[in-house]
Amino acid sequence: MSRYEIAFSGQVVPGAQLELVKANLAKLFQADAQRIALLFSGRRLVIKNNLDAAAAEKYRATLERAGALVDVQSMDVEIEEVELAPPPSxxxxxxxxxxxxxxxxxxxxxxxxxxxxDVEAPDFGIAPLGVDLQDDKPEPVAPRVDLSQFSLAPAGSDMGQIKPGPAGPPPDTSHLKLQE
Known part of the structure; x- marks a missing residue:
């Protein structure tokens, strides 16, 4: 089953007024002037894709009545048949x-x-199934770090943290009253 796409590149039906076509497309697509201006930018824009032949023709006819010339193209990709060369001996x-x-x-x-x-290439061959081709990695060696200058303080000792200062006086609330 063939699939088609509808593309528009800003061309209008011969004899149609550009402003009228823009107004018709704005009403048809329910779009603002900025989106309609994008349609008439001159670039090829795909309006709808993945349509069967009947739906593609319906879109083409509707847009042509609105004054826009659209391009209906098949989305089917032609597959080129290639004859493979025999494997080399x-x-x-x-x-x-x-x-x-x-x-x-x-x-x-x-x-x-x-x-x-005349090109010389090494004969690498093929390893048997299950053979590990990765070279063995040596065990990582931990770096030698001299820690003799450090010592541990006993639990609970002062480590030189800054002591918090005394808390300030509480705020004076004697002048506040509750209304009933």
Whole structure:
């Protein structure tokens, strides 16, 4: 089922007056002048999307009667079919008993890849299932900090906090009276 979108870029029906079209769209969309001005900014704005063919035609006809030319486009994406190239044939280099890593020899699959035939790439291979490929991390070593200059005071001792001063006198409320 095809889906469509309705887009407007500020174009009016030939022979229609711009101010009348703006007034018609303001009434149709129940929008203020600022939103209508945004519609006529010249940019392509999608008004409604995900419509079936009948609803898209209904929107197009209604907006055209109001004086606006809209663009109805299908939202269906065309999927390009691509034929995949056959996988390249790999030829492993013979095992050599030296410390030098093995090199992978690849046969080019087409003209483009033939340009890379002389490139040497290491043959990394594939590890068996369940093998941990992460290198072991050494245990973290705690930094050596000299704390010999510090000591603990006995519980309840004065640690040099500032003592609060004496509380001020209470406010004088003798002049206040309650009315009955």
């Amino acid at each position: 790999y030829q492993a280099a013979p095992a050599v008993a030296t410390a030098e890593p093995r090199r992978l020899v690849v046969a080019p699959r087409d003209e483009y890849m033939a340009a890379f035939v």
